[in-house]
Amino acid sequence: MNRRNFLKIGITAGGGLVLGLEWLSSCNPAGSGGAEAAMQTLNAFIKIGTDGLVTIMAPNPEIGQGVKTSLPMIVAEELDVDWKNVIVEQAPLDTDKFKRQVAGGSGSVRESWEPFRTAGATGRQMLVNAAAAEWKVDPATCTTEGGMVLHKASGKKIAYGELVEKAATMPVPTNVKFKEPNAYKIIGTRTTNVDLKTIVTGKQKFGIDTKREGMLYATVVRPPAFGQTLKSFDDSEARKMPGVSNVLSFDNKIAVLGRSTWEVMHAARAIKAEWQDDGTLESTADYKANFNKALEKLPEESKRKDGNIKKAFASAAKTFEATFECPFIPHNTMEPMNFFADVKADGVELHGPIQLPDKARNTIAEKFKIPKEQIKVSMTRMGGGFGRRLMTDYVEEAVAISQLAKAPVNVIWRREDDMSGGYYRPMALYKYKAAVDANNKLIAWHHHSVGISGSTARENNFPAGAVENLQVDVHDYKSPVTTGPWRAPIHNYIAFAEESFIDDIAHNLGKDPVAFRLELLEQAKAKPVGKCDYDPDRYAAVIKKAAEMAGWGKPKPEGVYQGIGAHFSFKTYVAQVAEITNVNGQLKISKIYCAVDCGTVINMSGAENQIEGAMIDGLGHAMYGELTLTKGKPDQSNYDRYRLIRMQEAPPIEIQFIRNNEAPTGLGEPGLPPVAAAVANAIFAATGRRLRSQPFMNTGNVFTVEKKAEV
Amino acid sequence: MAVFNLTINNEDLKVDVDPQMPLLWVIRDFAGLTGTKYGCGIAQCGACTVHLDGNPVRSCSIPVSAVNGQKVVTIEGLSEKGDHPLQLAWEEMDVPQCGYCQAGQIMTAAALLKDKPHPSDQDIDNLMSGNICRCGTYNRIKKAIHLAAKGGQS
Numbered sequence: 022m023n024r025r026n027f028l029k030i031g032i033t034a035g036g037g038l039v040l041g042l043e044w045l046s047s048c049n050p051a052g053s054g055g056a057e058a059a060m061q062t063l064n065a066f067i068k069i070g071t072d073g074l075v076t077i078m079a080p081n082p083e084i085g086q087g088v089k090t091s092l093p094m095i096v097a098e099e100l101d102v103d104w105k106n107v108i109v110e111q112a113p114l115d116t117d118k119f120k121r122q123v124a125g126g127s128g129s130v131r132e133s134w135e136p137f138r139t140a141g142a143t144g145r146q147m148l149v150n151a152a153a154a155e156w157k158v159d160p161a162t163c164t165t166e167g168g169m170v171l172h173k174a175s176g177k178k179i180a181y182g183e184l185v186e187k188a189a190t191m192p193v194p195t196n197v198k199f200k201e202p203n204a205y206k207i208i209g210t211r212t213t214n215v216d217l218k219t220i221v222t223g224k225q226k227f228g229i230d231t232k233r234e235g236m237l238y239a240t241v242v243r244p245p246a247f248g249q250t251l252k253s254f255d256d257s258e259a260r261k262m263p264g265v266s267n268v269l270s271f272d273n274k275i276a277v278l279g280r281s282t283w284e285v286m287h288a289a290r291a292i293k294a295e296w297q298d299d300g301t302l303e304s305t306a307d308y309k310a311n312f313n314k315a316l317e318k319l320p321e322e323s324k325r326k327d328g329n330i331k332k333a334f335a336s337a338a339k340t341f342e343a344t345f346e347c348p349f350i351p352h353n354t355m356e357p358m359n360f361f362a363d364v365k366a367d368g369v370e371l372h373g374p375i376q377l378p379d380k381a382r383n384t385i386a387e388k389f390k391i392p393k394e395q396i397k398v399s400m401t402r403m404g405g406g407f408g409r410r411l412m413t414d415y416v417e418e419a420v421a422i423s424q425l426a427k428a429p430v431n432v433i434w435r436r437e438d439d440m441s442g443g444y445y446r447p448m449a450l451y452k453y454k455a456a457v458d459a460n461n462k463l464i465a466w467h468h469h470s471v472g473i474s475g476s477t478a479r480e481n482n483f484p485a486g487a488v489e490n491l492q493v494d495v496h497d498y499k500s501p502v503t504t505g506p507w508r509a510p511i512h513n514y515i516a517f518a519e520e521s522f523i524d525d526i527a528h529n530l531g532k533d534p535v536a537f538r539l540e541l542l543e544q545a546k547a548k549p550v551g552k553c554d555y556d557p558d559r560y561a562a563v564i565k566k567a568a569e570m571a572g573w574g575k576p577k578p579e580g581v582y583q584g585i586g587a588h589f590s591f592k593t594y595v596a597q598v599a600e601i602t603n604v605n606g607q608l609k610i611s612k613i614y615c616a617v618d619c620g621t622v623i624n625m626s627g628a629e630n631q632i633e634g635a636m637i638d639g640l641g642h643a644m645y646g647e648l649t650l651t652k653g654k655p656d657q658s659n660y661d662r663y664r665l666i667r668m669q670e671a672p673p674i675e676i677q678f679i680r681n682n683e684a685p686t687g688l689g690e691p692g693l694p695p696v697a698a699a700v701a702n703a704i705f706a707a708t709g710r711r712l713r714s715q716p717f718m719n720t721g722n723v724f725t726v727e728k729k730a731e732v
Numbered sequence: 733m734a735v736f737n738l739t740i741n742n743e744d745l746k747v748d749v750d751p752q753m754p755l756l757w758v759i760r761d762f763a764g765l766t767g768t769k770y771g772c773g774i775a776q777c778g779a780c781t782v783h784l785d786g787n788p789v790r791s792c793s794i795p796v797s798a799v800n801g802q803k804v805v806t807i808e809g810l811s812e813k814g815d816h817p818l819q820l821a822w823e824e825m826d827v828p829q830c831g832y833c834q835a836g837q838i839m840t841a842a843a844l845l846k847d848k849p850h851p852s853d854q855d856i857d858n859l860m861s862g863n864i865c866r867c868g869t870y871n872r873i874k875k876a877i878h879l880a881a882k883g884g885q886s
Binding site: 084085086087211213214216217218220221222223224225226227229230232238263264280281282283284286287353354355356357402403404405406407433435436626627630631633634635636637638641659660661665666667668669671673674 | 733749750752753754756757760761762764765766767768769770771772773774776777779806807808810814819822823826828829830831832833834835838856857858860861862863864865866867868869870871872873874
């Protein structure tokens with residue numbers, strides 16, 4: 022471990038100690054991202070008051086994934102203070118102090134594990150050194166506990182708060198030792214969300230709640246269809262409406278500004294706009310036809326090629342095929358897009374919900390030719406992200422409007438604007454083909470897919486590594502519909518497709534679906550083929566655990582059926598068994614069991630909440646989620662026509678985490694991908710019906726059994 | 733435009749607005765109480781739930797002109813010290829993820845408990861299914877309601 026620490030020390034106005042820790046860490050979390058991750062630098066900021074209260078900055082944006090609680094827990098653990106004496110503050114964007122201020126890729130805890138522990142442990146060692154110097158004893162004979170340094174031999178003890186001034190004058194310790202996991206008092210506990218009180222009392226501010234002196238509310242009329250531009254508009258009626266102070270046009274859009282949210286939303290409806298297009302607007306049916314056509318031939322280059330699938334299919338004893346359709350889905354964060362911007366001659370203030378604040382600043386600097394140093398960004402707690410707030414389109418709009426209006430503005434999207442505003446999970450089509458030899462061993466796998474603007478494969482994920490002949494072929498389809506990352510991008514659909522297909526193959530071969538997966542993982546372990554992102558043992562362990570939790574393979578009461586799904590994403594292994602009960606022909610998901618290996622669990626309450634929420638999210642979108650287009654225009658724009666999962670549809674869930682001391686891995690996303698397959702495979706077990714496209718509700722009432730088909 | 737006199741959380745508020753303006757926006761932009769949230773504007777998600785004379789209503793779909801002297805209670809006025817049994821239960825169960833929908837969830841649940849102090853799972857499903865939680869905290873919400881119904885004893 023080559024870690025160089027630089028410590029900046031200062032005394033606060035109130036006499037406390039400020040530790041600004043900066044370091045370059047070469048600690049690379051196992052297997053993640055190579056040189057780039059190795060160079061990842063991070064910075065934490067701890068303030069220790071003379072009163073013993075410790076303020077820990079939470080640098081990463083909070084979208085509901087819990088990092089405002091879990092990251093400071095890591096620092097507090099190594100610093101060895103009582104959690105009740107910790108105050109957590111949301112840090113603004115400051116790339117000098119905090120290097121990775123990102124909410125995305127389930128990466129906050131993964132990337133911060135080493136540097137945040139180092140921050141805490143360095144702080145603790147400094148305080149120990151200060152106490153030891155005071156007492157004239159060897160620092161190694163001192164211990165810490167709950168914000169105190171203790172010297173057991175002499176019975177002396179002193180609070181951190183009393184040591185801060187002395188500590189500030191001492192050299193910075195290097196190569197500090199971390200706690201042993203069995204000594205943890207904070208990590209692994211059930212710790213409640215640091216913003217709980219303000220949330221349940223309605224005092225928590227989200228971006229949409231931002232209001233400043235002289236600020237105008239604004240709402241924007243955008244082209245109704247993807248591929249359209251603004252031809253002309255008449256705002257005479259809107260301008261006369263109460264509360265409206267201005268109407269202005271920019272970038273093929275029209276903004277209405279005024280004194281209150283509803284007044285500008287109401288007036289926006291009175292804008293008469295004419296839109297134009299080049300006559301090539303596409304509908305959902307066009308995409309389906311064009312996708313099918315695209316899959317008639319292979320792309321020039323494969324994304325991955327192991328062995329020779331052509332030969333393998335030619336010599337196969339049996340082959341299998343399946344096609345899966347993936348619809349567009351919007352993110353639908355409960356808090357619609359919004360952002361506050363105040364553009365002045367000497368700088369820009371930006372405040373609001375954003376998963377990538379640094380990207381927002383860079384984009385604004387470039388697009389509006391404003392020096393980066395003059396742009397201040399602060400982040401609000403977000404009413405959901407799911408990937409939508411990795412985009413900066415809504416920040417750019419707010420800046421454009423504030424600049425034109427010469428006023429501070431909060432630009433608020435109506436739900437209809439939000440749902441029809443794009444950046445969807447891309448629509449895609451997948452064709453899988455597989456083959457077994459005379460011994461029923463899986464010898465060939467072909468992934469062939471097409472999707473809009475981006476990749477549709479995770480080519481180094483299971484079953485890659487377990488199959489001798491494997492090929493991944495991907496086509497990119499260009500469309501004016503904007504698409505982007507949606508919680509567990511690509512994983513969120515291929516887990517359904519691949520885990521359903523594997524289940525199908527297992528049933529056709531007369532193999533138990535759990536045993537078949539374990540057999541494949543055994544192959545990947547014994548004789549791995551090509552690059553493979555996962556550890557077959559950890560993968561197999563969650564499958565075995567979920568099966569054990571659900572009593573897989575054991576006799577079940579009449580009318581109870583199970584299905585399994587497993588997936589590896591963001592370095593985390595998740596397996597789920599869905600249980601379906603048939604009550605007089607009506608099927609109900611009676612329970613879903615879930616086993617997770619995410620390494621060390623930081624906050625047990627938060628971790629369970631993330632996994633359970635992700636499963637309900639994944640189930641809801643698999644069941645009901647679909648956005649369709651007619652001539653480029655979304656057919657759904659609010660919750661009357663776009664169905665989200667509700668309480669009565671959320672099944673009971675039981676979760677277990679594999680206990681180990683591995684470095685923590687992703688949690689915000691990995692719980693989602695396996696659920697659709699687990700449920701679809703359970704539906705197959707109950708009805709004999711294979712689900713091949715989402716949303717499931719389009720297949721008719723999948724929860725009604727007419728008769729049990731022969732399996 | 734017309735003048736309306738409202739009582740929100742026992743405080744009087746006089747506003748001069750379009751009679752069609754939904755109560756939600758009077759609460760948020762004119763009373764400055766932002767705990768009540770905008771989610772859909774068409775009474776489908778429940779984020780804007782407040783009590784009107786004790787009954788849970790979707791404030792996004794009630795014009796201010798229809799409020800007519802009825803008492804409005806928002807999440808900020810549910811309890812004086814943030815210690816309504818549901819608020820305490822929400823804390824105990826660590827319910828929220830993003831937190832945006834939770835005020836509406838709590839306001840709907842509070843009205844439910846007034847009618848049915850000891851609701852069954854079915855009662856909770858029936859009444860709470862008008863409130864969307866995009867993060868999927870439904871099971872914790874249900875547990876928190878049961879906990880509050882039992883007087884906080886789990």
